[in-house]
Amino acid sequence: MADTMAKTSASLFNWPQLTAEQRLAALARPELPDTAGLSDQVRAIIGTVKQQGDSALRAYSRQFDGLADNPLRLSDSKKRSVLATLLPERKAAIELAYDNIRKFHAAQLPRDIEVETSSGVICQLKSRAINAVGLYIPGGSAPLPSTVLMLGVPAQLAGCPRPVLVTPPGKPAADDIAPEILYAAELCGITEIYTIGGAQAIAALAYGTETIGKVDKIFGPGNRFVTEAKQQVSQDVKGAMIDMPAGPSEVLVLADNTANPAFVAADLLSQAEHGPDSQVILVSDSAVLIDAVQQEVARQLAELPRQAIAAAALSHSRYILTADLEQAVAVTNAYAPEHLIVQTAIDAELIDQFSSAASIFVGQWTPESAGDYASGTNHVLPTYGYSKTVSSLSLTDFYRRYTVQTLSATGMRNIGPAIVTLAEAESLQAHANAVRLRLAALANLTADNQTTDNNNSQDTTKAEIKHV
Numbered sequence: 001m002a003d004t005m006a007k008t009s010a011s012l013f014n015w016p017q018l019t020a021e022q023r024l025a026a027l028a029r030p031e032l033p034d035t036a037g038l039s040d041q042v043r044a045i046i047g048t049v050k051q052q053g054d055s056a057l058r059a060y061s062r063q064f065d066g067l068a069d070n071p072l073r074l075s076d077s078k079k080r081s082v083l084a085t086l087l088p089e090r091k092a093a094i095e096l097a098y099d100n101i102r103k104f105h106a107a108q109l110p111r112d113i114e115v116e117t118s119s120g121v122i123c124q125l126k127s128r129a130i131n132a133v134g135l136y137i138p139g140g141s142a143p144l145p146s147t148v149l150m151l152g153v154p155a156q157l158a159g160c161p162r163p164v165l166v167t168p169p170g171k172p173a174a175d176d177i178a179p180e181i182l183y184a185a186e187l188c189g190i191t192e193i194y195t196i197g198g199a200q201a202i203a204a205l206a207y208g209t210e211t212i213g214k215v216d217k218i219f220g221p222g223n224r225f226v227t228e229a230k231q232q233v234s235q236d237v238k239g240a241m242i243d244m245p246a247g248p249s250e251v252l253v254l255a256d257n258t259a260n261p262a263f264v265a266a267d268l269l270s271q272a273e274h275g276p277d278s279q280v281i282l283v284s285d286s287a288v289l290i291d292a293v294q295q296e297v298a299r300q301l302a303e304l305p306r307q308a309i310a311a312a313a314l315s316h317s318r319y320i321l322t323a324d325l326e327q328a329v330a331v332t333n334a335y336a337p338e339h340l341i342v343q344t345a346i347d348a349e350l351i352d353q354f355s356s357a358a359s360i361f362v363g364q365w366t367p368e369s370a371g372d373y374a375s376g377t378n379h380v381l382p383t384y385g386y387s388k389t390v391s392s393l394s395l396t397d398f399y400r401r402y403t404v405q406t407l408s409a410t411g412m413r414n415i416g417p418a419i420v421t422l423a424e425a426e427s428l429q430a431h432a433n434a435v436r437l438r439l440a441a442l443a444n445l446t447a448d449n450q451t452t453d454n455n456n457s458q459d460t461t462k463a464e465i466k467h468v
Contacts, residue, residue, distance in 0.1 A: 011314075011317055011318060011319055012290065012294075012318075012319040012320075012321065013026045013318065013319070013320050013321065014321050015320055015321060015322045015323070015327060015331060016322070016323045016327070023334075026318060026320060027318075027331070027334060027335045029247065029248070029250070029279060029384055029385065030248065030277050030279055030316045032224060032247070032248075032277070038224060038225070038228055039228060039232075041199075041225070042199045042225055042228045042229050042232060043232060045060070045198075045199040045200050045203060045225075045229070046199065046202075046203040046206075046207075046229060046232060046233065048200075049200050049203035049204055049207065049209065050203065050207050053209035053210050053211075054072060054209045054210045054211050054212075056200065056209075057070065057072060057196050057200055057201075057204060057209060057211075057212075058070050058072070060196075060198065060200045061169060061174065061196070064198060065168070065169050065171070065174070065197075066171070067169055067171075067173075067174050069174070070169055070174040070195060070196070071174060071175060071195070072174075072194055072195060072196060072211045072212065073192075073193070073194055073195075073211055073212075074175050074177065074182075074193040074194065074195055075175070076191075078175045079182055079193070082175075082176070082177060082179045082182055083179055083182055083183055083186070085179050086179040086180065086182075086183055090179075090180055090183075091183060093374075094145060094149070094180060094183055094184055094187065095187070096374055097146065097149055097373055097374040098149055098153065098184070098187045098188075100374055100375060100376040101149050101150065101153045101374075101376050101378075102153050102156075102157065103376055104375075104376030104377060105153055105154050105157055105376075105378070105394070105395045106157055106395075108394055108395035108396065109157065109395065110127040110395070110396055110399060110401075111127075112124060112125060112126045112127065113125045118411060118414045118415055119410055119411065119414055120407060120408040120409070120410030120411025120412070120413075120414055121405070121406075121407055121408075121411040121414065121415060122405065122406045122407075122411075123403065123404070123405045124403065124404040124405070125401060125402075125403055126401070126402055126403070126404060127396070127399040127400070127401050128399060128400055128402070129158040129159045129160045129161070129398060129399055129400075130158070130160055130216050130217050130398055130399065130400055131160065131161050131162060131216055132160070132161070132162040132164065132213070132214070132215040132216045132217075133151075133155050133160045133162070133163050133164065133215055133216065133217050133218075133219060133398060134164045134166065134202075134205035134206075134215035134217070134218040134219065134220075134240070135148070135151040135152060135155065135163060135164065135165045135166070135190070135219050135220055136166055136167075136197075136201060136202065136205075136218060136219065136220030136221070136222055136226060137151075137165060137166070137167040137181060137220060138167070138168070138197075138220075138221060138222055138223070138226075139167045139168035139169075139170070139177075139178070139181075139197055143167075143177075143178040143180065143181055144181075145178065145180035145181045145183070145184040146184075146372060146373050146379065147220060147221065147379070147380070148165065148181055148184035148185050148188065148190075149184050149187075149188065150378050150379050150380050150393065151219045151220055151380065151393075152165070152184065152185060152187070152188025152189075152190055153188055154378075154393070154394070154395045154397070154398050155188065155190075155219075155398050156188045156189050157395055157398075158395060158398035158399055160398055162192065162213075162215070163188070163189070163190050163192070164190075164192045164194070164205065164212070164213070164215055165185055165190050165192065165193045165194070166193075166194045166195075166196050166197065166201040166204070166205060166212075167181060167193070167194075167195065167196075167197060168195075168196070168197025168198065168201075169195040169196065169197065170195070174195045175195055177193075177195065194211070194212055196212075197222075197226075198222075198223075198225050198226060198229075199225045199226060199228065199229035201226075202218060202222075202226060202229035202230055202233060203229060203233065205218050205240060206218065206233035206236075206239040206240040207233075207238065207239065214240070215240055216240060216241065217240055217241040217242065217243070218230055218233070218234075218240050218241070218242050218243070219242075219243040219380065219393070219397075220243070220380070221246060221380065223275075224277075227246055227247070230242045231245065243380065243393055243397060244380075244382050244386065244390050244393070245382065245384070245386050245390065246381075246382060246383050246384065246386070247383045247384030247386075248274075248275060248277035248278050248279065248383060248384070249271055249274040249275065249278045249279075249338060249339075249383060250271065250278060250279045250280070250281075250337055250338045250339065250383055250384075251267065251268065251270075251271035251280050251281070251337065251338065251339040251340075251341060251368055252280075252281040252282075252283060252332055252335055252337035252339070252340050252341070252357075253267055253268060253280075253281070253282050253283070253340075253341040253342075253343065254283045254284070254325075254328050254329070254332055254340065254341070254342050254343070254344065254350075255282065255283075255284050255286075255289060255293075255341075255342075255343040255344060256284060256285055256286055256289070256325060256343075256344040256345060257284075257285075257286035257288060257289050258343075258344065258345045259284075259289060259343040259344065259364065260343070260364055261289060261292035261293045261295075261296045262296050262300075263343065263364055263367070264282060264289070264293045264296070264341075264343060265293050265296030265297045265299075265300050266296075266300060266367070267341050267367055267368055268280040268282060268293070268297060268314075268317070269297060269300055269301060269304065269310055270367065270368060270369055271313075271339065271368060272309075272310040272311075272313035272314055272317070273304060273306040273309055273310040273313070274309075274313070275309060275313065276309055276312030276313055277313070278313040279313065279316055279317065279318075280313065280314065280317045280318075281317065281318040281319075281320065281335065281337070282317075282318070282319050282320065283320045283322060283328045283331050283332060284319075284320075284321065284322070284328065285321070285322050285323065285324050285325055285327070285328055286321075287321055290319050290321060293319070294319065297314070301314070325344060325346070325350065329350060329353045329354065332354060332356075332357070333353075333354060333355050333356050335356075335385070336356035336357070336385045336386075336387045336388045337356075337357050337358070337387065338357075338358050338359070338381045338382065338383040338387060339357075339358070339359055339361065339368045339371070339381070340354060340357035340358075340359070340360045340361065341360075341361045341366070341367070341368055342360065342361065342362050342363070343363065343364050347362050347363055356387050356388045357387060358381040358382050358383075358387035358390075358391075358392050359371055359377060359378075359379075359381055359392055377392070378392055378393045378394060380392070380393035381393070409442055409445075412435070412438050412439065412442060413439070413442060416435045416436075416438065416439045417439070419431075419432075419435045420432045420435050420436055420439075423435070
């Protein structure tokens with residue numbers, strides 16, 4: 001049966017029968033279209049915002065959003081009127097998610113450390129919150145209040161003095177922002193909110209305009225224009241740092257014959273509906289399960305409101321049949337998924353074998369949706385294979401770490417000679433001199449102290465003799 005499926009289905013691969021080249025092709029991500037043209041477009045947008053500031057932002061709002069006038073900053077009165085429309089059940093759901101995300105991230109608070117590496121040599125590692133952080137919240141057809149929480153909660157816990165939220169303008173008016181986004185921002189203590197999106201928003205955050213002050217680091221997901229803009233400003237010393245490189249969303253489900261096909265199909269579709277460039281993969285040692293999941297995917301897809309988007313993503317999905325679970329783990333590690341869902345009879349045995357997934361969801365009762373919204377973990381994750389080396393967003397990303405070292409006279413005496421030797425080995429004479437001068441001063445100080453001590457000793461002896 002497996003051989004037949006491998007021949008008749010372009011999206012199903014029998015892993016043991018593939019060549020090394022075919023395996024690479026099976027794990028390939030969708031190619032991002034028109035990369036060169038995109039780069040030039042984004043560079044032009046960034047340049048215009050740098051030169052023209054607010055006027056460029058308003059012009060782009062007219063061009064891309066069809067808005068005659070964009071006030072850019074959301075007024076407090078408008079925010080209050082929008083918040084009044086929030087449904088009670090949605091408010092309660094946001095509060096639950098906020099509480100769980102805060103609990104998990106609060107446990108990540110860094111602590112300063114101090115170590116005496118040698119006698120008289122004290123080294124410290126300290127953490128301080130980044131001053132100004134820009135939080136990009138996607139809007140459009142699917143506003144993401146969950147992303148406000150994922151970025152706003154750690155910024156709040158870290159104590160970043162100036163969190164700045166930008167989100168695409170609403171329609172028909174620029175300040176018609178989803179009340180869920182505004183309530184999530186309210187919980188996170190964010191008061192500086194701007195109605196601007198796209199590459200132009202990233203440019204405004206990175207360089208500043210008359211209305212929007214420059215930030216130090218930019219966080220948040222977005223479309224390919226936003227992603228490209230983040231990459232470009234992060235490579236400019238006058239721009240801003242970014243949270244992580246990213247590409248389209250993706251999920252890999254590793255399941256055996258004990259998994260529920262309906263659950264697996266639902267998990268695949270929940271990621272496919274993110275966008276047409278999303279990728280979903282099922283890896284299993286069971287041909288029966290793969291067949292059942294394919295049927296479930298077709299059935300559930302027909303009922304989805306975002307059916308067209310999910311179908312486009314499914315066009316480059318993968319079903320991979322492996323010889324056993326050991327091989328399934330190897331395939332998973334080679335792909336390095338953004339999201340990994342594990343539904344097998346031996347989940348606990350497998351967990352420590354995964355080396356490259358950004359976020360792992362264990363067991364049949366743990367859909368990827370839990371992490372997206374309310375379990376407490378962060379849903380801002382590296383994609384496109386970056387999870388091999390890049391970690392999921394955490395509280396520490398909102399801090400800068402720096403070191404402090406203090407040498408006493410004893411410390412200089414202990415390590416100074418070694419520093420001189422190493423500096424001279426690297427032909428850096430000024431480095432050596434900076435230490436040698438101090439060692440000489442200490443030597444003179446020691447000699448002076450010895451003379452003083454001797455004189456004091458003699459005076460004391462005379463005094464004692466005289467007293468006697």
